Amino acid sequence: MGLRGKKRKSLKKPVGETKRTETSHLKSSVATSGSTLNEHPIFCLRHIVNGFCINDCSDKSHGHSFAKKLRELAQLDWKTILNAPRDGQGCEKIDTSALKFEVPPALLKGQDFVLSFRINQRSRLIGIKNGATLQIIAVDPHHNAYDG
Numbered sequence: 001m002g003l004r005g006k007k008r009k010s011l012k013k014p015v016g017e018t019k020r021t022e023t024s025h026l027k028s029s030v031a032t033s034g035s036t037l038n039e040h041p042i043f044c045l046r047h048i049v050n051g052f053c054i055n056d057c058s059d060k061s062h063g064h065s066f067a068k069k070l071r072e073l074a075q076l077d078w079k080t081i082l083n084a085p086r087d088g089q090g091c092e093k094i095d096t097s098a099l100k101f102e103v104p105p106a107l108l109k110g111q112d113f114v115l116s117f118r119i120n121q122r123s124r125l126i127g128i129k130n131g132a133t134l135q136i137i138a139v140d141p142h143h144n145a146y147d148g
Contacts, residue, residue, distance in 0.1 A: 038079060040132070044136060052137075052140055086118065094114050096111075098148055107128050115128070115129055124138075125139055126139075
């Protein structure tokens with residue numbers, strides 16, 4: 001019993017089963033937790049790969065564009081992001097074999113792809129969706145982190 005004789009509500013949400021969700025522009029399934037599609041993304045910058053960090057960008061406007069993109073994505077839920085066109089607020093799925101850098105296997109958790117978000121005409125933000133969290137692994141100002 002909580003204060004004034006009222007029962008406390010549990011803050012824990014039930015954990016949803018992992019399932020595959022079709023998205024229109026990715027043309028294949030993205031492993032997601034059903035309970036995270038309606039959540040807003042959480043961004044983690046802990047695992048950025050050397051050579052693809054925002055600090056490595058020569059043009060200071062890339063930092064502004066990066067922050068602006070994070071702010072834009074933070075206003076949306078994952079379902080909207082995954083269904084949006086890749087050249088707008090959405091993303092595209094990139095096979096890890098196309099990357100020009102090594103991704104720690106522990107981050108991939110069995111996935112064979114990463115998500116690439118367009119920051120501007122040339123720049124890309126590359127990350128791995130893990131629940132509601134986007135593990136950002138690269139900021140690519142010259143669009144040369146992967147083939148394609």
